[in-house]
Amino acid sequence: MQPSNTKPLSLNGRIRALLHGIALGDALGAPVEKLSAGEIAVRYGRVSLLDTDWHKMALDATARNGRVRGNGIVTDDTLMTLCLMDIYSETRRHLDAWDMADGMVRQIAWVPRYVPELQREAMLIERLFYPEKWIFQRHQLASCDPRQGGIGNMVNCGAAMYVAPIGVVNACDPKGAYDEAIAFASGHQESFGLEAAGVMAAAVAAAFVPGTTIEAVINAVLSLAKDGTAKAIANIADVARRQKLAGADYQTLVAAFHAAMAPYSPMGDDVNHTPDKAGRLTGAYQPNRLGAVEELPLALGFCLFNDGDFRRSIEDGINSGRDTDSIGVMAGAILGAMHGENVIAAADRQQIDTINRLDLNAAADVFTETVRIIHAADQSVSEVRARDRAVLSV
Secondary structure, three states, rough: OOOOOOOOOOOOHHHHHHHHHHHHHHHHHHHOOOEEHHHHHHHHHHOOOOOEEOOOOOOOOOOOOOOEEOOOOOOOHHHHHHHHHHHHHHHHHOOOOHHHHHHHHHHHHHEEEOOOOEEEEEEEEHHOOOHHHHHHHHHHHHHOOOOHHOOOOOOOOOOOOOOOOHHHHHHOOOOHHHHEEEHOOOOOHHHHHHHHHHHHHHHHHHHHHOOOOOOHHHHHHHHOHHHHHHHHHHHHHHHHHHHOOOOHHHHHHHHHHHHHOOOOOOOOOOOOOOHOOOOOOOOOOOOOOOOOOHHHHHHHHHHOOOOOOHHHHHHHHHHOOOOHHHHHHHHHHHHHHHHHHHHHHHHHHHHHHHHOOOHHHHHHHHHHHHHHHHHHHHHHHHHHHHHHHHHOOO
């Protein structure tokens, strides 16, 4: 269960918890990413601590792409979230695809930062997976129309994994968050990858509603989600409710979730890119109105099954296998925003900050001030619009 509140939830505390939830889910999930649920269970039992060795540590540096993971190290999910927060702090306004072409390109390709997996200062683009490097390819090298930046990219959760700050800027306004995330992430993703970004931002915005529940968050996103994404979330939510009522154990729950996602996401446990896949025809990662990324529906499903419990939902998500860190990131962001900073374990925060050379509370506090500026501007615009409409109605 969640710790009892000792003080009212504040915007700042919710943002701190959201950012901590992202980093925690990322750091817990990173060492087991791309393993199946069964492989995780055999090798680790249940991952619940930051002090987890990466399953690839026995491989040589070439096989690991020169990277390290485990013991609290975060990945690009967290680092790109911080990039987006910095873009907001620079612009102090709502964003669109032109900010992907300008702000995000500069953040990933031209701003040096400490990259924990590389254990050195670098441009973040050195660490990014190809679908995120696509941002640089399309916008700086190809100089495309920013709104068309996502066209041709591998369709995945790469935009959804870092759009939580858009939900914060649009706190309590899921529709505004959805629209802004679609506008911004159209410069990165298309099809159901873009849709996932919009719905993820909407979920975070809904989580800021005072006194909300995970059921209410899911209802809010289902009022906005389209096509396969909407169906996948609705199906996973139905499975979560039925499995909870039946008192299902964890293995049964994961199997039921994966069966429910299979019609929308064809990869299953076959998520590694290997030489034998070169030239192989596949429906995976292709634009398709019937498809959905699995990370967001699964994150919402684990949150619902666990009645919004912060730590249990994150741990269940990352132990379910496949894209473990992104599932953990999404659950952590939504529930951190919902519950506030009393879900933050001081030891976890200290370990994550130290090993990654971060100060998550300081980053959250700076972003909070930016969000307040944007919210104040929104309020002023709303008041002017209301006065103008009142005149029109006379």
